[in-house]
Amino acid sequence: MLEAIETSQDPTAAALEVRGLEVVFATDAGPLKAADKVSFAVPAGRTLGLVGESGCGKSISALAILGLVPPPGLIIGGQILFNGDDLASLPERRMEDIRGARVSMIFQEPMTALNPVFSIGSQVAEALRIHRRTSRPEAWKAAVEMLARVGIADADARAGDYPHQLSGGMRQRAMIAMALICRPEVLIADEPTTALDVTTQAQILDLMMAMQRDLGLAILFISHDLGVISEIADEVAVMYAGAIVERAPAGELFERPLHPYTQGLIETLPGTGPRLPRLPAIAGQVPDLGALPRGCRFSDRCPLADDECGASEPTLAAAGERRRVACWKAAP
Amino acid sequence: MSGTPVLEVRDLCKRFPVGGKGPFADKSWLNVVNAVSFRLDKGETLALVGESGGGKTTLARAAAMLQPPTSGSVRFEGREITGLDNRSLKPLRRRIQMIFQDPYGSLNPRLPVGAIIAEPLLVHGLGDKAERRQKAIRLAEQVGLKAGDMSRYPHQFSGGQRQRIAIARAIALQPCLIIADEPVSALDVSIQGQVLNLLRDLRDSRGLTYLFISHDLAVVRHFADRVAVMYLGRIVETAAAETLFDAPRHPYTRALIAAQPVIGRGKRMAADCLPGDPPSPLDPPSGCPFHPRCPLAEARCRESKPELEGEGGHRAACHVVNGGGT
Numbered sequence: 068m069l070e071a072i073e074t075s076q077d078p079t080a081a082a083l084e085v086r087g088l089e090v091v092f093a094t095d096a097g098p099l100k101a102a103d104k105v106s107f108a109v110p111a112g113r114t115l116g117l118v119g120e121s122g123c124g125k126s127i128s129a130l131a132i133l134g135l136v137p138p139p140g141l142i143i144g145g146q147i148l149f150n151g152d153d154l155a156s157l158p159e160r161r162m163e164d165i166r167g168a169r170v171s172m173i174f175q176e177p178m179t180a181l182n183p184v185f186s187i188g189s190q191v192a193e194a195l196r197i198h199r200r201t202s203r204p205e206a207w208k209a210a211v212e213m214l215a216r217v218g219i220a221d222a223d224a225r226a227g228d229y230p231h232q233l234s235g236g237m238r239q240r241a242m243i244a245m246a247l248i249c250r251p252e253v254l255i256a257d258e259p260t261t262a263l264d265v266t267t268q269a270q271i272l273d274l275m276m277a278m279q280r281d282l283g284l285a286i287l288f289i290s291h292d293l294g295v296i297s298e299i300a301d302e303v304a305v306m307y308a309g310a311i312v313e314r315a316p317a318g319e320l321f322e323r324p325l326h327p328y329t330q331g332l333i334e335t336l337p338g339t340g341p342r343l344p345r346l347p348a349i350a351g352q353v354p355d356l357g358a359l360p361r362g363c364r365f366s367d368r369c370p371l372a373d374d375e376c377g378a379s380e381p382t383l384a385a386a387g388e389r390r391r392v393a394c395w396k397a398a399p
Numbered sequence: 400m401s402g403t404p405v406l407e408v409r410d411l412c413k414r415f416p417v418g419g420k421g422p423f424a425d426k427s428w429l430n431v432v433n434a435v436s437f438r439l440d441k442g443e444t445l446a447l448v449g450e451s452g453g454g455k456t457t458l459a460r461a462a463a464m465l466q467p468p469t470s471g472s473v474r475f476e477g478r479e480i481t482g483l484d485n486r487s488l489k490p491l492r493r494r495i496q497m498i499f500q501d502p503y504g505s506l507n508p509r510l511p512v513g514a515i516i517a518e519p520l521l522v523h524g525l526g527d528k529a530e531r532r533q534k535a536i537r538l539a540e541q542v543g544l545k546a547g548d549m550s551r552y553p554h555q556f557s558g559g560q561r562q563r564i565a566i567a568r569a570i571a572l573q574p575c576l577i578i579a580d581e582p583v584s585a586l587d588v589s590i591q592g593q594v595l596n597l598l599r600d601l602r603d604s605r606g607l608t609y610l611f612i613s614h615d616l617a618v619v620r621h622f623a624d625r626v627a628v629m630y631l632g633r634i635v636e637t638a639a640a641e642t643l644f645d646a647p648r649h650p651y652t653r654a655l656i657a658a659q660p661v662i663g664r665g666k667r668m669a670a671d672c673l674p675g676d677p678p679s680p681l682d683p684p685s686g687c688p689f690h691p692r693c694p695l696a697e698a699r700c701r702e703s704k705p706e707l708e709g710e711g712g713h714r715a716a717c718h719v720v721n722g723g724g725t
Contacts, residue, residue, distance in 0.1 A: 120587035121558075234676045264450035264614065269658040269672035276667070291588060294617075294660030298667040321663040335592035337621030339661060342641075345599065346592035346621065352557050353587065 081108035081148070082285035083132070083170070083253045088145035088155070090127050090136055099356040101127040101140065103310040106383070109253065109285040116300030116317065117289045120353055123306040125289045129255045131155070132287075133172060134162045149253070168198040171246040175258035177238035181230040187241040188214065188226025191248055198249050213244040218274055236267035240274065247278060254279075255287045260295060272299055293332060297321050305329050308354055308364045311383055315390040325386055325397040327369045363395065371396040403477040405576050405608045406439040406462060411471035413454075413461045417681065429680055431457040433632040434471070441575070444602065444609040446623035446640070448616060448655070452677055453629040455612045459578045462610070463495050464488055476575075493523055496569040500581035502561030506553040512539070512564055513549030519571045538567040542597060559590030563597065570601060580612045595622055616659045620644050625712075628652045631680055631688040638713035648715040650693050687718065695719040 090102040102124045109115040117125045130136050132147050132154060147154040149170060154162065171194075174180040182190060191213055192206035201209065207226070215222035217240040230238055239259060246254060256275065260268040276299065279286055290296050296303055296317070303320045305313045305328065313326040324330045331349040351368040354360060360367040366376040375395050383393040413432040419425050432454045439445050447455040461468040464480055473481050475491060483491075496519075499505040506515055517535040520526055526534065536546045542563040553561055562582065569577055579598065583591040595618065601607055613619050619626055620640055627637040628651065636649040647653045654673040675692045678684055684691050690700040699718050707716040715721060 120589060236676055264677075265616075265658040265660075266450065266654055266673040267676065268660075269667075270674075272660075272667060273672060292660065293588070294662050297662045297664065298660045301666070318663075318665060332588055333662060335589060336662065337595075337617045339617075339620075342621055345596050348592035348596060349589040352559065353589070 080110050082111040083287070084108040084146075084148040085128070085132065086146045086148065088128060088131055088147065089143050090124070090131050091141055091143050093139045093141070094357070096357050100309050101356065102131065104145070104383075105306075105311055106145075107304050107311065107314065109287050111252065111285050112279065112283045113301045114279065114286040114288050114299055116296035116303040117287060117306060118291065118293060118296045118303060119306035120291060122308075122353060122356070124309040125306050126257055128306075129172070129257055129287060129289055132255060133166050133170060134159070135166075164198070167194055167246075167251075168249040169251050170253040170255065171249070171251045172255040172257065173239070173242045173246050173259050175261050177235065177242045177262075178230060180242055181238060183230055186227050186229055187233070187238075187244075188228075191226075191241065191245045194245055194248050209248065210244070213248045214241065217241075217244045217247075217278070218270070219244075234267075235263055236270060239263060239267075239271050243271075243274065243278065247282065247284075250282060251284070253285045253287065255289070257289045258291070259288075261290065261292065268295070275299070293321075293336060305332075308359060309356055310364060310393065311391075312365065312394070313390075313392045314383065315392075319390060325390065325392040326365075326394050327371050327396065328365050331368075331370075363393075365394075369396075402440065404438040404440050404474070405443075405476060406610070407472075407474040408438070408458075408462050409436045409472040409474075410434045411436070411458065411461055411473065412469045413457050413466065414469050427681060430683070431632050431680060432461060432468070435629075435632075435634055437627055437634065437637065439576070439608055439610060441608055442602070442606050443625065444611055444623045446611045446613060446619040446626045447629055448613060448619050448626060449629035450614065450655075450677060452631075452680065454632040454680075455629050456580055458629070459580060459610055459612055463497065463578055464491070465497075489523075493519075493572040494574050495576045495578065496572065496574040498562070498565050498569050498577060498579040498582045500584050502558055502565055502585065503553075505565055506561055508553050511550050511552055512544070512556075515553070515564060516549075516567045516571055519568060523572060525572075534571070535567075538571055539564075541570075541601075542567045543593075557590070558586050559594060562586060562590075562594050566594075566597065566601070570605065570607075573605070574607070576608045576610065578610045578612070581614070582611075583618060584613065584615065591618070598622070616644070616656060628655070631677060631683055633688065633716065634707060635689065635717070636715040637707070638709075642713050646713075648709070648713070648720045649689075649717050650695050650720070651689050652715075654692075687716075689717075 086106050088102050088105040092099045092101055105128050119125045131142055142155050188210045191210035195201045195206040195209055211222050211226045214226055219225050219240055260271050288299055300317045303317050304311045307328050313329050324333055334347045349368055362377040362379055363381055366372040381393045381395050383391045386392045412434055414428045414430045416426040417429045418427055435458055449455055460466045462473055513535050516538050517531040520531045544563055583594050611623055623640045626640050626643045627634045630651050636652045647656055658672055673692055686702050687700040687705050690696040705716045705718045707714045708721050709715055
């Protein structure tokens with residue numbers, strides 16, 4: 068038991084580790100905690116799926132890793148450990164050497180993330196020119212190779228294309244090429260397939276897994292789609308209203324979710340089983356971060372909630388060897 | 400299959416001119432919907448599925464005469480409605496209502512919720528002000544909003560609540576057909592189930608007929624009675640929902656179902672996923688439009704277009720699965 072904990076939580080094995088991250092937005096209505104003591108680790112060659120509904124803080128947690136929290140947001144606590152450095156307190160000059168080179172990120176909508184006035188080849192090459200000071204022709208050559216590697220047919224010719232000339236799937240491939248050209252150790256992917264059709268989504272997921280095998284990438288994969296997370300993640304962290312409420316290996320999480328919110332999410336999805344006349348639904352709405360219920364943040368929607376849940380907030384506590392859950396009622 | 404269908408569409412085509420500004424420039428045509436036929440009986444839910452650019456939305460809008468079709472016939476409750484002018488269409492518009500994907504874009508941000516829900520009644524001159532107000536409150540309550548919400552504005556509501564407002568507005572005129580274009584795609588998972596349940600309750604209590612557009616096969620499998628799969632402006636397969644998902648015939652339908660991520664199946668294996676992107680409708684492939692991506696394609700698929708064929712309401716447009724000689 069002890070041994071298992073040591074090996075699974077050995078910080079040296081993690082390519083990226085976030086500990087107790089707290090991000091606050093100062094608003095007229097007072098401070099809003101967008102990320103509340105968020106902790107997770109992504110080992111090299113593995114994928115952590117961060118899943119939750121809109122506004123739960125999954126994107127903010129990812130942006131915080133790269134020091135990109137938009138104002139008026141502020142990291143007020145916690146550590147982001149990468150390669151012995153704490154990215155949360157690293158000066159911007161040093162952060163620039165890491166961002167895009169050793170930790171890179173891809174986004175949901177490649178049309179807005181790519182620059183419309185530069186060819187995709189030059190955008191992929193730019194990363195190399197900035198971070199590795201590669202000469203222009205060499206960077207172009209490397210960019211073309213990378214584009215071919217991410218599955219762009221006839222990359223030599225297509226490298227001169229502009230983003231609007233490509234399909235959504237091809238644009239996402241170009242963005243992946245841009246993110247990987249400097250051979251990063253960590254890739255943060257924020258809803259990378261959400262804007263794509265399902266057959267294109269399958270292609271991009273396969274590509275990401277192949278690149279992970281080749282490069283030993285640690286991937287932080289953010290999505291609202293439990294199906295996608297189930298197919299790509301090794302470990303899953305479920306976020307609700309700013310906090311991680313459950314963390315577990317993917318297989319165990321989907322087979323036996325412990326937190327009532329995770330259970331509700333899985334049950335409410337129309338599945339492949341027999342058709343039900345009605346879908347089991349989670350009651351109510353996701354609460355405003357400014358008006359969280361007292362005690363457990365899920366207590367106002369939870370079917371199991373009682374007085375205890377309204378009185379004090381559960382912490383993310385161990386539930387079995389490799390699982391954690393923040394719930395007073397969850398039976399491990 | 401008896402009685403007058405609510406909606407019967409035959410050989411509907413919709414094309415748009417592209418390129419070339421001015422009256423004398425060369426124009427080419429974008430054939431978005433190609434000779435599509437289907438019927439929709441009372442109380443039935445037909446889902447149109449397929450990937451973006453397949454023509455689902457254009458087909459629905461043409462069938463509702465929001466954008467008149469280029470050719471083909473649309474019969475609504477037995478009556479031909481293509482060729483009718485706006486004035487003759489107005490009474491029909493009460494019977495056909497739409498719900499859109501984006502509950503942020505489809506509600507007027509300057510109107511309070513009460514006025515949004517009552518607006519169709521106003522447009523069609525039904526009731527006086529007090530009656531419309533009463534009716535709006537009743538509608539709001541039916542979709543799970545509170546009477547106190549009536550004076551609030553759309554931005555004060557979450558996505559799911561806004562979709563409820565849009566649904567209340569859509570049922571205000573007691574339509575018989577509702578065209579729901581990706582009604583839950585923009586909603587969070589925990590809200591999706593609530594809205595689908597509401598749509599189903601309204602169907603049962605009001606005998607509504609739905610033309611339901613979605614790219615999400617799991618939602619369609621749960622919600623639809625019958626499914627039509629579209630690819631490049633054509634229906635390539637149609638069947639009862641259970642049949643389609645249990646025994647898909649067209650290779651495109653099979654690829655769509657295989658590509659759909661499923662919870663708890665474990666990590667994906669490097670799958671044999673469908674290669675390439677859908678071709679441009681400006682320059683569609685010869686023969687079967689799916690042949691460049693199709694794992695089963697043969698020589699005849701490049702040459703001739705397969706017809707939608709099959710028995711017992713399960714029809715597919717594929718030379719190979721329909722068998723027969725070459």
